[in-house]
Amino acid sequence: MNCMRGYNRDIFMKDLMAGIIVGIVALPLAIAFGIASGVTPEKGIVTAIVAGFLISLLGGSRVQIGGPTGAFIIIIYGIVNNPEYGLQGLLIATILAGVILVALGLFRLGAVIKFIPYPIIIGFTAGIALTIFTTQMGDVLGLTEETTSTSGELIRVPLKTPGDFIGKWLCYARNIGTFNLWNFLVAMGSLLVIVLSPRLLRNVPVLNKIPGSLYGILLGTLAVLLLKSQLGIGGIDTIGDRFHIQAQLPAMVVPSLTFELVQKLMPVAFTIAILGAIESLLSATVADGVTSDKHDSNMELIAQGVANMVTPLFGGIPATGAIARTMTNINNGGRTPVAGLIHAVVLLSILLVLMPYAEYIPMASLAAVLLFVSYNMSGWRAFRGLLRNPKSDVMVLLVTFFLTVVFDLTIAIEVGLILACALFMKRIMETTEISVIRDEIDPSDEADMHLHEEHLVIPDGCAVYEINGPYFFGIANKFDDLMSNIDHHRPRVRIIRMRRVPFIDSTGIHNLQTLIEMNHEDGTHVILSGVTPKVHSQLEKAGFYQRMNPDHICPHIDVALQKAREFLSES
Numbered sequence: 001m002n003c004m005r006g007y008n009r010d011i012f013m014k015d016l017m018a019g020i021i022v023g024i025v026a027l028p029l030a031i032a033f034g035i036a037s038g039v040t041p042e043k044g045i046v047t048a049i050v051a052g053f054l055i056s057l058l059g060g061s062r063v064q065i066g067g068p069t070g071a072f073i074i075i076i077y078g079i080v081n082n083p084e085y086g087l088q089g090l091l092i093a094t095i096l097a098g099v100i101l102v103a104l105g106l107f108r109l110g111a112v113i114k115f116i117p118y119p120i121i122i123g124f125t126a127g128i129a130l131t132i133f134t135t136q137m138g139d140v141l142g143l144t145e146e147t148t149s150t151s152g153e154l155i156r157v158p159l160k161t162p163g164d165f166i167g168k169w170l171c172y173a174r175n176i177g178t179f180n181l182w183n184f185l186v187a188m189g190s191l192l193v194i195v196l197s198p199r200l201l202r203n204v205p206v207l208n209k210i211p212g213s214l215y216g217i218l219l220g221t222l223a224v225l226l227l228k229s230q231l232g233i234g235g236i237d238t239i240g241d242r243f244h245i246q247a248q249l250p251a252m253v254v255p256s257l258t259f260e261l262v263q264k265l266m267p268v269a270f271t272i273a274i275l276g277a278i279e280s281l282l283s284a285t286v287a288d289g290v291t292s293d294k295h296d297s298n299m300e301l302i303a304q305g306v307a308n309m310v311t312p313l314f315g316g317i318p319a320t321g322a323i324a325r326t327m328t329n330i331n332n333g334g335r336t337p338v339a340g341l342i343h344a345v346v347l348l349s350i351l352l353v354l355m356p357y358a359e360y361i362p363m364a365s366l367a368a369v370l371l372f373v374s375y376n377m378s379g380w381r382a383f384r385g386l387l388r389n390p391k392s393d394v395m396v397l398l399v400t401f402f403l404t405v406v407f408d409l410t411i412a413i414e415v416g417l418i419l420a421c422a423l424f425m426k427r428i429m430e431t432t433e434i435s436v437i438r439d440e441i442d443p444s445d446e447a448d449m450h451l452h453e454e455h456l457v458i459p460d461g462c463a464v465y466e467i468n469g470p471y472f473f474g475i476a477n478k479f480d481d482l483m484s485n486i487d488h489h490r491p492r493v494r495i496i497r498m499r500r501v502p503f504i505d506s507t508g509i510h511n512l513q514t515l516i517e518m519n520h521e522d523g524t525h526v527i528l529s530g531v532t533p534k535v536h537s538q539l540e541k542a543g544f545y546q547r548m549n550p551d552h553i554c555p556h557i558d559v560a561l562q563k564a565r566e567f568l569s570e571s
Contacts, residue, residue, distance in 0.1 A: 004336065011336065018334030019342025022065055025211045025328050026052070026343060027350055029373070031239070031358065032366045033068040034317065036135060037076035039087065040243050041358060042351065043315050044068050046250065049347045051307040051319030056340025058303035060296030061284040065325040065340050066307060070373050071275055072318045074131050075409055079268060081163055089265055091255045091312035096262065096269035098312075101277060101305030110297025113277045114285070117424075119389075119397035120416040121278060122382050127404025127412060129378035132370055134168050135161075139367035142183025142235060143175045158237060158363075165405050180235050182227065183364050190220035190368035209332065213369045220365030239366070240359025247355040249348065252313045271410040272308075272318050280304050280321030287326050291335070324376070392423045425472075432469025434482055441557060456557070462564045463491040464557075468500045471535075473507035483515065492524055493564040497557060499530030509542045516548060525567045527552050529560035 026048050034044020048067035055066030079090045104110065137143075143159040159175055161168045194216035201207045227233040239245065284295040300321070307319055329339050386397050396419050403412035441456040441464065458464055465482075469475070496512075504512075516526045531539070531553065539545060545553070554560040 007336065007338075012338065014333035015336055015339040016342055018329050018332040018339040020346055021209050021332045022325055022329045022334070022339065022343040023346025023350070024214060026065070026067055026322075026325055026347060028211075028213045028217050028366070028369055029322075029325075030068055030347070031361070032369045032373070033070060033073060035239070035243075035363075035366060036070075036073045036132065036370055037068070037317055038080040039076070039090075039317060040245070041239055042245050042250075042355065043317055045347055045351050045355075046314050047311050047316035047319050049249070049344050049351065050311045050314055050316055052347070053341055053344035054307040054310060055280075055303050055319070055321065056337040056344070058299070058306055059284075059321075059337065059340075060299030060301075060303065061287055061321070061326075062293055062295075062336055063287050063291060063326060063330050063334055063339070064280070064284050064295070064300065064321045065329050065343060066280070066304070066319050066321050067325065068317055068319055069279060069322050070132055070370070070377055071125070071128055071279055071320070072272065073135070074128055074404075075268065075272060075275070076317050077135070078163055078408055079265075085261075085265065088255055089261065090317065091315070092257060092261060093265040093269045093272060094312040094316075094318045095255070095309050096265060097272035097276065097318060098305045098308030098310075100269060100273035101301050101308060103305075104273070104277060105298040105301030105305060108298050110277075110281065110301050113274075113281055113301075114297070116274075116278060116417070117393075117396060117420040119386055119393045120400050120413070120420055121282075122379055122386060123397045123400030123416060124275075124404045124409060124412050126378050126380070126383050127401045128409065129374040130405055131165060132374040132377070134165055136367040136370050136374075137168070137172055139237070139363045140184060140187040140371070141172070141176070142178070142180025142237075142364070143172060144178045144180075144235075145175055158242070182233050183236050186220055186224060186227075186236060186362055187364035187368045187371075189223065190216040190362075190365040191371055193219050194368060194372050211328070213372065216368055217361055217365045220368070221361050224362045224365075225360065237363045238359060239361045239363065242363070243359075245355050245358055247352055249351065250315045253315070254313060267410055267414075271413055273305075274413055275409070276304055276308065276318060276320035277301055279323075283321035283323040283326050286323055287330060290327070290330050392427075396420050396423065428470055428472070429475060429478065432467070432471070432475045432478075434475070434479055435466045435468075436482070437464040437466060456561070458561065459565050459568055461492040461568050462495065462561070463493075464495045464497060466497045466500075470503050471498070471501045471508040472503075472505040475508065479511060479515075490522075490524070493527065493567050494519065494524060495527045495529050495557070495560045495564060497529045497560075498535060499532065499556070501532060501535050504535050504538055506542070509539060509544055512539075513544060513547060525552065525564070527554055527560045527563055529554045530556050 027045070030044040030048040031041045034041045037044070052065060052067045055064060076090060079085050079093060080087055082089065104113070138159045138161060144156040145159050146154050147157050148154060156178070159171065161171045194212040197212040197215040198208070224236050224238065227236065280300055281297055284300055287293070288295055304320060311317070311319055329343070383397070387394055396416060399419060400412050400416035403415055437458060441458065467479070519526050551563065554563055
């Protein structure tokens with residue numbers, strides 16, 4: 001690898017320190033993302049270990065840190081809690097998404113992913129943030145519900161909420177009577193520590209390197225232990241109350257694939273792949289701006305794909321490049337993939353040695369971590385700024401946002417992309433102009449030629465059609481309408497000026513072929529004028545010129561008008 005040339009002890013020490021710090025930063029996030037996604041805490045950590053290692057080892061960015069992110073929480077939760085799919089379906093969907101990402105990289109489509117409209121990205125990101133916020137309200141408020149135990153007695157358990165956004169809030173409203181004040185205070189206290197600790201400790205060496213989320217979890221855990229042991233206060237759930245954490249890297253298991261299940265999960269896999277590609281390339285681009293480096297988009301997609309194909313074999317969940325962890329890596333001196341590899345090793349060490357102690361972490365503190373993540377993820381300033389943009393952008397933004405919140409991310413991305421493409425084509429159609437000239441051509445508009453004015457007079461029986469812009473299927477239909485609605489005086493010669501047509505698609509080519517054939521039957525000559533080299537090449541490849549007399553193709557308008565006079569004099 002080019003980034004390892006000249007690697008020395010000083011660079012290694014910087015990578016080592018950055019890797020250790022990023023590993024510590026990633027720990028609470030991996031646990032929180034795992035639980036919020038509806039799987040166990042160790043699955044979040046396993047994802048950070050396996051995917052983080054592979055993304056750093058194979059990726060196209062020197063400093064990218066990969067792992068589970070908040071963007072996937074809603075998708076994962078929906079799959080895991082769907083009786084038809086469950087955890088097995090999640091593993092298969094993640095592997096399929098990995099295959100799609102590798103294919104995108106191999107076909108060199110990395111640059112194309114970057115062109116996904118900004119309003120779509122902000123719309124679904126804000127929607128995900130609001131949904132994550134909503135999913136954590138049960139743990140923040142300490143809400144519970146009654147159920148029957150195996151022995152037949154009524155017990156209170158953590159509130160189980162529906163999968164949809166509106167259903168969650170209705171469920172919270174119905175059970176607000178079970179509000180637990182101590183649980184709420186732990187959540188708010190942890191959130192306050194997360195927000196304030198970076199500011200209070202910014203000038204304290206070593207301590208200012210530790211993320212606020214870790215301080216929030218540590219102090220929240222200590223507070224709950226004291227409340228339980230000294231004051232006898234209960235009702236504050238910890239990770240150990242809901243999960244049994246295994247302090248080991250799980251054995252590799254290949255999920256069983258069926259064609260029917262693959263068919264059903266393909267739309268979800270596509271969403272995971274697109275979301276992973278967007279987030280990883282966005283993260284890599286942000287890192288480039290800070291490090292003055294340039295990442296390889298296609299190699300980054302391949303690395304993300306391999307990571308998502310391998311991680312599920314160990315029970316992991318979808319992963320992608322994480323902006324916050326990548327920036328932490330850069331800010332602490334990481335400049336090569338070694339830092340990312342060390343971060344994975346640090347997490348593996350924590351999993352094997354310290355994970356039993358994670359059972360004491362209160363769920364309220366993890367909820368506080370995710371509230372902070374959702375706020376940072378919301379991009380509310382960018383959202384507010386986009387509301388002042390053109391109405392079409394605002395429509396794409398709001399549709400994507402509301403579909404993400406009310407329905408799911410798969411529908412939001414699909415509809416958002418279709419809507420954005422439709423609006424893009426509409427704008428292209430609006431920029432392409434078709435004008436009909438009957439009398440004479442303005443010489444001042446012929447900057448590329450030195451002509452006498454009389455040469456530009458259009459003879460009787462001739463019409464000039466000027467196409468200014470791309471000639472694709474929408475414009476082809478517009479041109480057809482213009483031809484059919486032209487006045488009663490039918491011209492005997494039609495000149496189509498294409499000097500300002502940058503490209504033409506198959507519909508445009510078919511439209512021209514049909515036009516020439518129909519006019520030929522009516523005894524009308526069609527002349528093409530000023531065809532650009534690119535359009536000329538496209539027409540030639542399509543075999544267009546085999547059906548047209550070479551005399552009807554002219555380099556510029558002066559020659560085309562002279563040819564028109566010859567045709568008119570012959571008739």
